[in-house]
Amino acid sequence: MELYRAGKIRFLGLAGTQPVSFLPGVKTLHEQGVGGFENVKIWYGAYVPKGTPPDTIARLEKAFIAIAQNAQLRKNFEKLGLELTGESAASMTALLEKEKKTWPPIIKESGFKAN
Known part of the structure; x- marks a missing residue:
């Protein structure tokens, strides 16, 4: 940048x-x-351990979304070339499901192998 x-x-x-x-x-x-x-x-998300109580997840989600709306923090991230969006847990789950369907055929076609 x-x-x-x-x-x-x-x-x-x-x-x-x-x-x-x-x-x-x-x-x-x-x-x-x-x-x-x-x-x-490129996206980043916050994860919690399996079995985390739903009310805890909801509180964390609300806090992370509020943080992502902070104007100064958004400007700082933009300086790094990153855009803060503050997505919900539901939208992140949908994104992960889409990613799991999108990338395997592309990886297979490329011949990429991880060691």
Whole structure:
């Protein structure tokens, strides 16, 4: 991000399907007609041990979403090239299910092997 801000590099496009607010004018590869990058995303989530009481999960979810809405924290993350969204546990579960279906065939086709 520092090289971008200094004008030493430029971004040709973003992976995913949504532009990011802190890179105005940088289109997604999808918008530019380049396919195959729609599902490429970096995301982070918070996890709890199996068996964590639902009320504890709900309190943590509410706290994390509130933290993600903090304007100064969002700006700090944007400096790193990260966009805070503050997703719900349900949306993260749906994302994980989608990821489990999306990536195995791609990995198999690539021939990648983990040691």
